[in-house]
Amino acid sequence: MTTICGTIFKSEVLRKSIAPNRIAVRLFSSVENHDHPIVELPGLGTLKGSSTRGAWTGSKIYQFLNIRYAEPADGKKRFKPPIPVKPWEGVLDVSMPKLGSPVLMDMKKYTPDQLAQNHEDCINVCVYTKNLNAKKPVIVYIHGGMFFTGAASHFPPNYIMEKDVVLVVPQYRLGPLGFISTRTENIPGNAAIHDVKLALEWVQKHITQFGGDPNQVTVMAQSSGASMVSSMLYSPAIDTEKLFHKLILQSAVCFTNWSYDHNPVENARRIALAAGCEPKASNEEIEQFLMEIDVPRLLSGFTKHYRYQMNNEGVNQIGGCRLVTGCPHQLYPELPYHAMRKGKVRKNLPMLIGTMQQEGSFALLDIFIALGSKNLLQQKSLPSHMLLDEINRIMGMDDPSCVTRTLQSLLFYNQKLLRQNNLMKMIPAMADSAAACLVKGSVLKQAQLNSVYQPNSTFLYSFDYAGQHTRFGYGFDVSQFPFTGGVHHTNDLLYLFPYPAEASQLNEADSQMAKRTVDLWTSFAIEGVPSAEGLPVWPSMRDAYGPYLKINQNCTVAENYAQEFTVTMQDPASIAKSVEQRSELDVQTPPVRDKQQYRKAVVQ
Template sequence: MTQPSVLREDPLTEDGSDFLAIDPLVVCPQGMFTKAKDMNASTANLFNILKKGLWKWTEDEDPIDNQPNAREDQNKPNWQETEDCLVLNINTPKIPADGEELKMPVIFFIHGGSSTQVWGAPFMGHKFMKHDVVLVTINYRLGVLGALNLGIDDAPGNAAMYDTLTALDWVHKYIHHFGGDKDRIVVYGHSAGSMMASMLLFSPLAEGKFTGVIGASGSALATWGTAEYNSLKHHLEVCFLAGCYPEFVEGEEPAENTDYNAIYACMRDTEEGVLRQALSRYSNKHQKAGGLGFDAKVPSVQHSPLITIPKFLEEMPAEILMKGKQNPANLIMGATRHDGSFAFEDVYKKYLVENNLVDDVDFMKNDLLNQMIKIMKATDKSGAFQHIVGKTYFGDAMKNGKFEEMLPGLIDLTSVWGFKAPAWELVEKHASVNPNSFYYAFDFAGFWSTCDMGGESEIPCGVPHIDDMSFTFQIFPIINEDYQVAERLVKYFVNFAYNGTPNNGSELLFWEPYDPMTHPFLKIDATDSIGYECRDSWIDNALEIV
């Protein structure tokens, strides 16, 4: 259930015939279809189903209160969250003839979806196939199945990361049959997939399996990217909500004689729908309390002495980075201009509205920013940090505590703390190990936007989380100047796969690598440009959309 995955070497058919990937299972819903309504959905409905996952679930969510046990809800739709989805998809422009070695670089894509939804197949390689590269997209276990860490071999945590390593092993072993070069593999991820791609830098098990990382809107250094060091309490809380650990008491350590194998056995025998409901309640509860609700579904440090299998993560990524012990791959990281607008909408609905705080002027003026600082696990005993951040991102709006006037700063601050700063920090510190470290800001507002996919929203979204994906993958039809932006962005990434740098002396603008004196970055817009002093570019972005 949650153990590390292994490669399947057996034939997929019993008689040696070709395997046809046309069964609905191969579509791999990964927590997005309900069996009751969507499992027989036609290809024509795939776009609408994908929209749900790329935006986020806004209906049929579980109330936060008065639901101590997920087993009470077995009459609700049974959501698909299955381990039968561990497949990968390959796009190649050429199949080598017998004995031929094409040696095309490989772009290995990890999808996002908040570690609980989406799957790899919809991210098709139309744009990349114009170039001599192989595109591989993968699936991995999601939610509880992908993260449960009870400190034992059967539930060691990081199953999603072990799945990623297994997929990389497959690529190393077989990608030459599709014209790929196992010695030039760039791992590209978006959102949670970007966090996972960058997480590979910090695992000794990933050493030598890839040559570069492209991270779009997600970093292992983000507060939401890695569980807190002592993550066991979060996983036990989910087990409690699933009905498998009734002894759980919030704020108390588990008893020394706790039988983690028995807890795992219960979770193993629990229906996937119950596990999903338990994780949903866990997240909703922590978000209402002013937290993030991510610690039970993201990678975690495996410090338990009871884990005897090879450990994916033995220290916090920030500690490994500080020691300079990360894998020295080439690196590109970036974020969209208003990357935090979707995330702040969750904060708005699940924290501010749920607790009737939107119109609480005293709270908005004196306590909200301090709560956000706590979420980021920063220490500010004197209040000086709160004052500086408030002056920088809110200005005079901080004085009156009116939500409407503070909204631009709240969107910008969520963008910075959630996405931009963790990505920039990784580039900045990784550059001391590998100077081929680059940062980009995706500022282009295209004809299509994921803003149009989620219906009415009280929070403006601008150039939000996910928008850049439609420029590297065929999520929307690309027209007009959007096409030129997409062509350039894909070309930068293809260059990176070939050369370890996005530059190749072509017609593209020269993308400057990290420099500690000038802090350069690529600004992707209708016309690309190089900016300097990157952190200064994060201020007042949301004023243009509010």
């Protein structure tokens, strides 16, 4: 990127005004040099951005990268709700990307200069626009990453900004910095939710200056980001009607066991002990220790805790990177599911919502790693029905009432399958069971609920397209595992954002799918109805299971979403490395190094 200083025309009257208006926008926003636009945010200060290009037409896109919207959450501000950014003097250069919220494996690759930075100065937002003086619909994208990884820089604008929208990508605090809780005022929990709320408030106040319409805001969120945003719908402390007007939820909602820290106080202690705190420390000493240790040490303790809990207790027993109920600020006095059951729902929200065809294949990696750590991969003497209990524990589905187990035996694990006592032959059922229990069932529930109040504006989908690239394994070697990812969790992002770099070079078929996906998503944000040239009309969901759109090279409308619960069992070759999969298991326990690499990358 080149650096060419822009110009700005101000009047003394407008300089002192903090009320956004169309005249102020035109005076404060300058793109005369077409490379580094200048924008002034009333009441805050002046920004200098840069430019990039659309992927297909080469249209110019103005970008303002990592604009701070909150003060650094360091010192006594660590773990607390964010403090809105204070005004600054001079022109703030936001033309180049900055570091995101710290992630331990990423920090190991930092340069000395990056290591010297304040890693808790990470609450910022990227804004992309093509016309500073327009009034375009706004898409705010909240990224996923199992609540502990991901970055705004992983979601560049070059596909979505081919359309007439403004794109906003907030960075919020991740992992323990954003979620750890002792349920006290010192470490209340849910700091990341407060970050996202403040980012949406920032959009309402300032998006006009970037050519966006604050009255046409669509939040688009994926995986844990979708869980976070959907949970806000059920929080008595957040009025989402004032923050956004449409919602796109991809591959998750908040009605899931894995979204919550069910034992936050004890998990905070475990993380502190893993980071080196004295075992006999009081609760007050635990809090002081967590407040004072440096970021790498905090993240190291969290990573050790995460790995141990995942392998030995299950995904629903992990702390430090989950939502918390009963926190002092009363974001969630009760589980959002319970609030929903009491009728505390938003009834005026157009929604586009759906899942990937093989949502459960990412969980298979966790299952095999955990089974390997217990030497159960080659254990022939353990009956399959007992192995199923272990798998359910890993996935946080170990139901003492046995209801989950009973339903699984009806849908996934029949007598013939379990009688073979062959883990390899169980893989398609394991994938579908994980997908249904971790993602698809709860997404369907949210869609059903919304369709009651928005029968003409609830659009359900299954993303079925298998392209050249995949995010299965998230860049790490998964060749040792006896399955592929199929249409994997997060693969839809390949067609919305050109990231990672090796997956941004699309062949012709993938380019067409990217254009189609962008058309569907942005038309919903602009018009409230998803559409694309050459596709059938996407009907709104009007029944318990549909209709819904199956997104593929040839899109079709289906009527019974429940069929998606067993889609891998219907086509085992979709995740098999060969059509005839090996009958004897010869996979070895993944080495510790691979475990660490994979655990870092789970669900970006």
